Amino acid sequence: MSLADRVLKGDVRAAARLISLIVDESPEAIKEMESLYPHTGKAYILGVTGAPGVGKSTLTDNLIGAFRRQNMTVGVIAIDPTSALTGGAILGDRVRMQQHSADPAVFIRSLATRGWVGGLAKAAIGAAHVMDAMGKDIIIVETVGSGQVEIDIVKAADTTLLVLAPGAGDEIQTMKAGILESADIIAVNKADKEGADRLKADLALMLSMKARPGGEWLPPIVPTEAVNDKGTDELVVSISKHREYLKNSGGMPLRRRERAKLELLESVESLIKDMVHEIDGGAYLEKLIDEIQKGKTNPHNAALDIIERLTGEPGELKNKQQI
Ligand SMILES: Nc1nc2c(ncn2[C@@H]2O[C@H](COP(=O)(O)OP(=O)(O)OP(=O)(O)O)[C@@H](O)[C@H]2O)c(=O)[nH]1
Ligand SMILES: [Mg+2]
Incomplete structure (x- = not known):
């Protein structure tokens, strides 16, 4: 039985294990949570x-x-x-x-x-x-x-x-x-x-x-x-x-909406950070950090470069940021 199935049956040890996986941001937690969300x-x-x-x-x-x-x-x-x-x-x-x-x-x-x-x-x-x-x-x-x-x-x-x-x-x-x-x-x-x-x-x-x-x-x-x-x-x-x-x-849905927003934005943040760490096996991030230290770029522009690498749609964003 999967952890999620055991949690649904009220299994305390499975719940404790799943919470640990969530805290450790383990990929396994994401999989298990997918089947749990409909029951929350x-x-x-x-x-x-x-x-x-x-x-x-x-x-x-x-x-x-x-x-x-x-x-x-x-x-x-x-x-x-x-x-x-x-x-x-x-x-x-x-x-x-x-x-x-x-x-x-x-x-x-x-x-x-x-x-x-x-x-x-x-x-x-x-x-x-x-x-x-x-x-x-x-x-x-x-x-x-x-x-x-x-x-x-x-x-x-x-x-x-x-x-x-x-x-x-x-x-x-x-x-x-x-x-x-x-x-x-x-x-x-x-x-x-x-x-x-x-x-x-x-x-x-x-x-x-x-x-x-x-x-x-x-x-x-x-x-x-x-x-x-x-x-x-x-x-x-x-x-x-x-x-x-x-x-x-009618305040309840508003609060729950706030909760969903918080979770979504934190998920976006952690996913993007993971992606950034993975570009060129981490070398790209190191290279940009070097360039910031040497004064060749600054954190804001380096961040835009990263987004360019991730999305392939740089120019538009750069222009927006300049306005
Ligand atoms: N005099 C008095 N002491 C209290 C009362 N409620 C709690 N305490 C004492 O205050 C201390 C802190 O209580 P906790 O319940 O641990 O407080 P807390 O806010 O959870 O503390 P942290 O989790 O460390 O931030 C303990 O020594 C309690 O016994 C009260 O109503 N009157
Ligand atoms: Mg306490």
């Missing part, structure tokens, strides 16, 4: 983002518990861009979500970047497709921070939960980075700590400054104490309400 699109994707240490994993663990009580099956993708260096955070996530690790209806997978950032959003969405095809009802994608990858993944989720906590000082930066605009729900975690009420009030003020015509969604601010599993039910209610809102407002 059923799962609901919840993005959970926020600065390091605000409590995303603890909250995620609570959410897994809440969704399981509703008899939903759950997939979790924890993305950790820093673990290449420490390896510690992933271990932390595993430990934090351990109470669900024995539950066959819960599938948790960490994605490490191993020093590369390119294609991470694509790999995460690929992993989500695998869990979707496995039959998971809801897929939680946990991402740290506010880099481009996070913003991409946040855009690709159906519902985005932004987690903030008082006192870190990070929260304001997160807002500056534009994540606040992408948030559908905001959890003010560590509500047991000083400053939570002020953070909540500041957030409410910031959100009220944006005009929301025609019943546009106003992100609810939900205080939580993840360590004590407090506020989880309120969060789950907000998630259901947002899901309902997306359904009624």
Whole structure:
């Protein structure tokens, strides 16, 4: 039986293997995914983002518990861009979500970047497709921070939960980075700590400054104490309400379109890069790099030369670029 067939039957080991192949950008993954795609699109994707240490994993663990009580099956993708260096955070996530690790209806997978950032959003969405095809009802994608990858993944989720906590000082930066605009729900975690009420009030003020015509969604601010599993039910209610809102407002296809766009563009990028590396067995790329170093050309013109080699239709593009 192929990996894809095993995934469709809910085989956890096959799913783990396929996700590894996706992360490694193996050609085998492309083949397997071809037969999986028609079986995707059923799962609901919840993005959970926020600065390091605000409590995303603890909250995620609570959410897994809440969704399981509703008899939903759950997939979790924890993305950790820093673990290449420490390896510690992933271990932390595993430990934090351990109470669900024995539950066959819960599938948790960490994605490490191993020093590369390119294609991470694509790999995460690929992993989500695998869990979707496995039959998971809801897929939680946990991402740290506010880099481009996070913003991409946040855009690709159906519902985005932004987690903030008082006192870190990070929260304001997160807002500056534009994540606040992408948030559908905001959890003010560590509500047991000083400053939570002020953070909540500041957030409410910031959100009220944006005009929301025609019943546009106003992100609810939900205080939580993840360590004590407090506020989880309120969060789950907000998630259901947002899901309902997306359904009624026609927003769902737009989000999924955004996801398809992200995946497509990342695929184009990686395919073209592969093609470039293969021209003359890599010699052409080296030659252009040499020429850039010697000042005989520049990266932009060298890129146009590459496109000329790849498409055979150079002139038109060059003219366009000059205008
Ligand atoms: N006081 C308090 N501490 C909390 C709360 N929620 C989480 N913590 C603690 O905050 C620390 C970080 O929690 P995590 O759930 O690992 O946070 P995270 O955002 O997933 O962290 P990274 O994945 O490393 O970015 C842990 O020591 C938690 O026990 C809370 O509501 N109150
Ligand atoms: Mg975490």
